[in-house]
Amino acid sequence: MSDPSLEQIQQDALAAVAASSTLSQLEAARVAHTGRKSPLSEILAGIGGLPPERRGEVGKGANLARRAVQEALDARTAELEAEEMGAALERDTTDVTLPGDPRPVGALHPITQIRLEMEEILLGLGYRVADGPEVETEWHNFTALNTPAGHPARSPSDTFFIEGHPDRMLRTQTSPVQVRAMEREQPPIYLIAPGAVYRRDDVDATHSPMFHQMEGLAVDEGLTLAHLKGTMLHFFRELLGKDREILLQPHFFPFTEPSVDVQVSYIDRSGRPGWLELAGAGMVDPNVLEACGIDSERYTGFAFGCGLDRIAMIRFGVPDLRLFFEGDLRFLEQFA
Numbered sequence: 001m002s003d004p005s006l007e008q009i010q011q012d013a014l015a016a017v018a019a020s021s022t023l024s025q026l027e028a029a030r031v032a033h034t035g036r037k038s039p040l041s042e043i044l045a046g047i048g049g050l051p052p053e054r055r056g057e058v059g060k061g062a063n064l065a066r067r068a069v070q071e072a073l074d075a076r077t078a079e080l081e082a083e084e085m086g087a088a089l090e091r092d093t094t095d096v097t098l099p100g101d102p103r104p105v106g107a108l109h110p111i112t113q114i115r116l117e118m119e120e121i122l123l124g125l126g127y128r129v130a131d132g133p134e135v136e137t138e139w140h141n142f143t144a145l146n147t148p149a150g151h152p153a154r155s156p157s158d159t160f161f162i163e164g165h166p167d168r169m170l171r172t173q174t175s176p177v178q179v180r181a182m183e184r185e186q187p188p189i190y191l192i193a194p195g196a197v198y199r200r201d202d203v204d205a206t207h208s209p210m211f212h213q214m215e216g217l218a219v220d221e222g223l224t225l226a227h228l229k230g231t232m233l234h235f236f237r238e239l240l241g242k243d244r245e246i247l248l249q250p251h252f253f254p255f256t257e258p259s260v261d262v263q264v265s266y267i268d269r270s271g272r273p274g275w276l277e278l279a280g281a282g283m284v285d286p287n288v289l290e291a292c293g294i295d296s297e298r299y300t301g302f303a304f305g306c307g308l309d310r311i312a313m314i315r316f317g318v319p320d321l322r323l324f325f326e327g328d329l330r331f332l333e334q335f336a
């Protein structure tokens with residue numbers, strides 16, 4: 001085989017590569033000019049049958065030709081791929097490299113933030129979080145809690161009763177969760193129950209017919225008022241600052257005996273010290289233990305209840321309770 005024909009073969013191949021205007025045409029050219037049955041491959045395959053003195057020359061020439069064709073194929077492949085990519089991008093107008101349309105990241109509501117903090121503190125003391133229904137029975141919300149018939153809280157002017165169900169109401173406190181837990185299980189019981197409660201109050205800067213409380217209940221052998229006080233001191237120092245002091249002031253609640261108001265020290269804006277009433281608490285009344293099926297000779301307990309919203313107002317310096325419930329993003333975004 002002579003050199004001119006090898007040259008011709010190479011030229012034909014290069015011309016076919018150059019003439020390919022799509023990747024599939026180029027693939028056809030590759031098969032035709034470098035495939036197993038192409039003239040170039042046949043020359044290379046026939047080298048063994050040549051006289052020895054010609055093998056070197058023909059082999060070298062054919063390999064150079066093949067390399068030249070392969071380089072042309074590679075270069076044309078890159079060109080055509082780029083063209084096809086450009087055409088595809090033109091057809092499809094979505095540009096995935098443009099910056100995205102950012103979605104604002106949400107944040108927890110300030111009341112939720114306070115609730116989670118409170119839970120965290122008490123979970124650390126071994127309490128668990130319990131839940132109860134917001135539509136309660138008279139038994140759970142009042143009677144089992146030692147609140148006698150005729151007590152003013154039980155009147156329809158203070159409480160939202162459910163129409164057609166005189167013994168059903170929106171719970172006025174989270175305390176009924178205590179009853180549900182004690183009816184279900186025997187001590188030791190250490191639980192907290194945060195949630196919404198409802199009272200017939202007119203809306204103003206410090207009142208709302210719906211607000212939030214967190215209940216605490218501990219029932220075990222040998223619990224005393226000292227345990228209650230230590231728990232409250234730890235709780236409020238963790239929540240509001242290590243320099244807080246607490247004061248237990250005698251009070252009355254139907255379901256505890258003795259009952260106290262838990263006051264927490266604070267310094268007002270002009271630097272004057274004072275006390276804030278932040279929780280109700282006391283030793284669980286033996287009548288309540290017995291109503292729930294717990295032996296009041298063997299077990300004692302303490303309970304406490306505090307308003308989440310009020311504590312959130314203090315913690316975040318929010319002057320008006322209504323701000324928490326109006327859903328104004330300009331207000332809420334400040335807690336993100």
Ligand code: DAH
Nearest residue numbers: 173256280281282303304305
């Ligand atoms: N349930 C009471 C209220 O709504 C708060 C309270 C006081 C809860 C004393 C308690 C407690 O568990 O022991 O005003």
